[in-house]
Amino acid sequence: EEPSLALRANRSVHLADFPEADHSLIDPELSQDMEALLRLVTLGSSARNSVKIKVRQPLAEMKVQPGSEADQQAVARFADQIQDELNIRKVTLHDPNDGPLLKVEIRPNRKTIGQKFGPRINEICTVIEGLTDVRLELQCPGGPVTLEPTDLIVSYKAVQEGWVGVADGATQVAIDTRITEELAQAGMAREIVRFVQDLRKQANLEMSDRIVLYLGTDSPKLPQAIAANRDYIGEETLTVKFCDKPLGSDAAKIDVEIDGQKLAIMLRKV
Numbered sequence: 001e002e003p004s005l006a007l008r009a010n011r012s013v014h015l016a017d018f019p020e021a022d023h024s025l026i027d028p029e030l031s032q033d034m035e036a037l038l039r040l041v042t043l044g045s046s047a048r049n050s051v052k053i054k055v056r057q058p059l060a061e062m063k064v065q066p067g068s069e070a071d072q073q074a075v076a077r078f079a080d081q082i083q084d085e086l087n088i089r090k091v092t093l094h095d096p097n098d099g100p101l102l103k104v105e106i107r108p109n110r111k112t113i114g115q116k117f118g119p120r121i122n123e124i125c126t127v128i129e130g131l132t133d134v135r136l137e138l139q140c141p142g143g144p145v146t147l148e149p150t151d152l153i154v155s156y157k158a159v160q161e162g163w164v165g166v167a168d169g170a171t172q173v174a175i176d177t178r179i180t181e182e183l184a185q186a187g188m189a190r191e192i193v194r195f196v197q198d199l200r201k202q203a204n205l206e207m208s209d210r211i212v213l214y215l216g217t218d219s220p221k222l223p224q225a226i227a228a229n230r231d232y233i234g235e236e237t238l239t240v241k242f243c244d245k246p247l248g249s250d251a252a253k254i255d256v257e258i259d260g261q262k263l264a265i266m267l268r269k270v
Contacts, residue, residue: 029073036074037081040064040173044086046166047175056194057187058087060176065094065101067170088175102156102165102172106131112151120145128152188222189229191258192265196237199265203252210270213239214247219261240270 044062048055062082066072072093075082079091094101108125117124120142127140134154138145158165158174165174179187196213205211213233215226226233233239247253247266254265 032070033073033077036068036070037078039168039171040071040074040082041085043166043168043171043173044082044088044175047164047173048086050166051164051177053177053179054187055087056190057179058089058183058190060088060178060180060183061090061092062086062088062173062175063092063094063101065096065172067168067172071171086175094172094174100159101174102167103159104133105155105157106134107153107155109151109153112148116151117145182228185221185225185228186232188225188258189233192226192263193233193236195254195256195258195263195265196233196239196267199252199254199267200237202254203267203269205269208238210238210240211267212241212243212247212270213237214243214245214251214264214266216246216264216266217262219263222258222261222263237267239267 047062048059053059064071064075066075075091075093082091083089106128108128110121110125113124114121120140123140123142124138124145127138127145128151134152136147136149136152138147156165156167156172160174160176162176162178163174164177165172167173192215200209200211215222217223230242234242243266246264247268251266251268256263256265
């Protein structure tokens with residue numbers, strides 16, 4: 001006897017009714033905050049990329065001048081996530097009462113302005129170069145002019161020395177690009193961890209396998225970075241013992257360079 005349709009539906013997901021969304025579970029505020037979080041991470045990445053600082057190099061701080069309530073909430077709720085994504089030690093809100101975070105730099109796009117206004121190009125460009133904010137309606141000596149956004153080249157520069165900034169509408173971020181000795185050593189340690197993890201894979205180790213590790217170098221800087229970050233390197237690579245002398249011939253080995261400094265890595269499963 002053929003089973004009933006209801007019984008067959010219980011046996012197969014393909015015959016079951018499609019579930020209906022429970023709109024009461026949607027948190028619009030959380031969704032807005034998450035969108036703001038992603039935008040801030042994107043802006044922070046753009047700032048890092050503009051000065052070509054690799055993500056493995058930790059940086060000290062990012063300041064955010066929020067352009068919306070969602071931006072402000074995102075920093076308050078998800079600062080840890082922003083720090084992790086961008087490898088930045090601290091994320092803070094900028095108080096406008098402390099002065100501007102970024103200053104706008106406006107230059108004329110002489111190509112488009114020349115095509116539209118011909119002989120008035122120098123007059124209009126002189127007015128644009130004197131602007132302190134973005135305007136499309138200009139009062140020029142030869143009469144008013146209406147520009148298009150493509151007629152202006154707008155960039156943002158951090159007010160503080162050693163910082164770099166980017167903006168998206170009213171939202172601004174600035175990152176401290178100054179790398180202290182401690183930050184430089186932390187960056188070297190991250191590179192060491194990456195190479196050790198690669199060597200673990202080459203040695204076909206399981207993720208839970210513990211190792212003994214040898215890190216050999218003639219560099220004066222790498223030993224300092226290793227000593228300052230020994231606990232971090234050990235935790236990330238599951239190292240239970242650091243060896244002062246090279247391991248035997250049965251150990252996995254790789255020779256690498258970190259910031260131009262040679263490093264010999266050897267490891268063996270415990």
